[in-house]
Amino acid sequence: MPSCAAPAPAATPAAMAIARITLDGGMPHIIPYQGSTRVRLVWTVYSSLRRHRWVTARLGMKRGFSPGATAAFVTTLVVLGLVGWSIGWLAAGTDLKSQGDADRTPSASPTPSRSPSKAPSPTPLPTGTPTRTDYFAMPNLVGKKFRDARQDAIKLKLGVTVEFDEPSGRPAGTVVKTFPEEKFWVWPGLQIILYVAGPAPKVAVPAVAGKTCEEGKDELVLAGLRIESYPTGNKGKVVKTDPAALTQVTWNEQVKVYCAQPSASQ
Numbered sequence: 001m002p003s004c005a006a007p008a009p010a011a012t013p014a015a016m017a018i019a020r021i022t023l024d025g026g027m028p029h030i031i032p033y034q035g036s037t038r039v040r041l042v043w044t045v046y047s048s049l050r051r052h053r054w055v056t057a058r059l060g061m062k063r064g065f066s067p068g069a070t071a072a073f074v075t076t077l078v079v080l081g082l083v084g085w086s087i088g089w090l091a092a093g094t095d096l097k098s099q100g101d102a103d104r105t106p107s108a109s110p111t112p113s114r115s116p117s118k119a120p121s122p123t124p125l126p127t128g129t130p131t132r133t134d135y136f137a138m139p140n141l142v143g144k145k146f147r148d149a150r151q152d153a154i155k156l157k158l159g160v161t162v163e164f165d166e167p168s169g170r171p172a173g174t175v176v177k178t179f180p181e182e183k184f185w186v187w188p189g190l191q192i193i194l195y196v197a198g199p200a201p202k203v204a205v206p207a208v209a210g211k212t213c214e215e216g217k218d219e220l221v222l223a224g225l226r227i228e229s230y231p232t233g234n235k236g237k238v239v240k241t242d243p244a245a246l247t248q249v250t251w252n253e254q255v256k257v258y259c260a261q262p263s264a265s266q
Helices: 013-023 036-062 067-104 146-155 213-222
Strands: 159-163 175-179 191-196 202-204 226-229 237-242 248-250 254-260
Touching: 146 159, 146 175, 146 191, 213 226, 213 237, 213 254
Parallel strands: 159 191, 226 254
Antiparallel strands: 175 191, 202 248, 237 254
């Protein structure tokens, strides 16, 4: 009796390609996440692939199915496997969301300890109100001849140091700037600095022999010299100086002062 079943469709190149991809295991590899839902998801896909190979081998080879029918059957199984995979993925969505929310939960960071504030750099002479009662504002000495500016500062009982060769377009011997600057608070005994344009001038060592050591020191300093030392002590009267009296030296030259106390017979 002739069979009423429809003839099996001829195997098309596309169907054979699907069958080859399925038989060769050409499915994307899925890395399982932790959790039971992920394990079931991977197991479902893996079982489908195993089932495809078994059915193809058993039905297609042993039972004489045509290549087209075998490919169509395998394609159906693949579609069913993908549907099962999608359902499993949707079921796993809740776990993924909860896990993602847990990962994004910010951890409590410790409260940073308050670092101590950096102490401000000390200024030589603050402009604020000083605690002394004999203070006064630094006068404006810039632009004056350094000898006149120095004399004005000495009258105010300020110590004065003069530094030469200050770069400036002013004439030589003119005060370019001062330290401290104008209007800073100063007081008697404070040492100020005059910065002067041009080289240091020449001066003669004063003749201070016979004067007390204190008087000889004051006269030498007033002339623009510096005291290097008192080799024989700073008591008594000046015997001599080194360099000697009336020697031409440069301003700020250092001088040794020799003093001696009078003997008991004198």
